[in-house]
Amino acid sequence: MTAEAEDRFLDLRNEPVDPGRQRDRTLRLRRLSKLEKMGLATEHAPGVWELSERMEPALRELGERGDIIRNMHRALKADGMERDPTTFQLHDAAPEVPIVGRVVDKYLNDELGENLTVVVDGIDGRTHHLPGIDPARIEDARIGSVVEIGPPEIASRPSDRTIAAIAEAGVYRPSRHLEQAKFEGRVPGGDYDGYVDAHVRRLEALRRAGIAERIDADQWRIPDDFESGAAAYDAGRKSQANVRILSAARLEQQIGADGATWLDRRLMSAETSDLAPTGFGQQVREAIDRRREHHIDHGDATPGPNGGTLYRRNLLATLRAREIERIGGEMAATKNLPFRAATDGEKVSGKFTGTVQLSSGKFAVVEQSHEFTLVPWRPVIERQLGKEIMGIVQGGSVSWQLGRQRGLEI
Known part of the structure; x- marks a missing residue:
């Protein structure tokens, strides 16, 4: 139709004699009438039509949207689910409000393999199509895993706030920073040189972006903004x-x-207002009830007054420790190395040899010559695989202290 139009105008006033061409004309008029309802064509006079310059990109976008919806239906069906297509939400960029839900599908959406599209069956009762996801950020998520996908993090770094605070008259001096750090004595592990060097490396990256200026080896110009x-x-x-x-x-x-x-964690928070009464939200509600019954059956909770539930004190820590002991014992049998659980406040050191995914989260395997332990993993140690690391276990997390090789993570 576009190829027949002249300057986007199509003249169908002359009715052909041939029956075949008459049918073709009738079909085109019906199509033009539909395009008119979509705002993509205008009839200026009987049989004289103008095609919108937006028609081709709009129809292409509709076709792509149709393909996306069909793929979402297919992924849901493969996982034994059906959802009302009116609940489908297609995102062009990162969502402004975090989306929590179950991963239904994830696949590469570019030839270079740099971005993934993820389909999430949300607790809000909607099914979300989210393109442009960094593969590294969702590597540990499988189909069925529960994730939260939200807006990019734009909070200022502690290192940037420190640089701005140390700067005098708009000039940051690493030597002055080193003196102050030694005086305050708050650097974990006492690696003051590595601590200040990490700030200088941050400034070097910002210099290349035109945000800071290097005056000499011991002076950096820091703007007001x-x-x-x-x-x-x-x-x-x-x-x-x-x-x-x-x-x-x-x-x-x-x-x-x-x-x-x-x-x-949902049980402990007792928050259900974000759970829709349909779809995955309803499934989470039912699963929470079944999890509560599981704890009662295993002695970790008892029915309370007024239909409530009384849970074991420090339930999350108890469950975490219980799982770590079990998995650590199983791993010890295959590693021929004794397992020892780390205690809160303990300084853990050794070689970071791998990770293990538990119900309680992702844990790092830290080995010494005579034993190994499992401690909560954090992205900061990802590049330290195979190297010696050290950290302090604190309340279900670890404060990692990386040595002079890289400086402290900031």
Whole structure:
């Protein structure tokens, strides 16, 4: 139709004699009438039509949208689910409000393999199509895993705030920073040189972005808008959605797990207002009830007054420790190395040899010559695989202290 139009005008006033061409004309008029309802064609006179310049891109976009919806239906059906297509939400960029739900599908959406599209069956009762996800951020999520996908992180870094605070008359001096750090004595591990060097490396990156200026080896010019400029720089580099793996395990696996699951954290918060009464939201409600019954059956909870439930004190820590002991014992049998659980406040050191995904989260395997332990993993140690690391266990997390080789993570 577009090829027949002259300057986007199509003249169908002359009715052909041939029956075949008459049918073709009738079909085209019906198509034009539909395009008119879509705002993509205008009839200026009987049989004289103007095609909108937006017609081709609009129809192409509709076709792509149709393909996306069909793919979403297919992925849901493969996981044994059906959802009302009116609940489908297609996002062009990172969502402004975090989306929590179950991963239904994830696939590469470019030839270079740099971005993934993720389909999430949300607790809000909607099914979300989210393109442009960094593969590294969702690597640990499988089909069925529970994730949170939200806007990019744009908060200013502590290192940037420190640089701005140390600067005098708009000039930051590493030597002055080193003196102050030694005086305050708050650097974990006492690696003051590495601590200040990490700030200088940050300034070098910001210099290349035109945000800071190097005067000489011991002087950096810091503008008044340094912190906001640095945050904007990070936001531009990390414009992709922020992804958190809330549970690598499927909902059904969490109900009877011996570790501290996402369902347990929901139980402890007693928050249900964000759970829709339909779809995955309803399934989470039902799973929470079944998880509560599981704890009662295993002596970790008792029915309370007025229909409530009384849980074991420090339930999450107890469940986490219970799972770590079990998994550590199983790993010890295959590693021929004794397992020892780390205690709160303990300084842990050794070689970072791998990771293990538990119901309680992702844990790092830290080995010494005579034993190994499991401690909560954090992205900061990802590049330290195979190297010696050291950290302090604190309340279900670890404060990692990276040595002079890289300087402290900031």
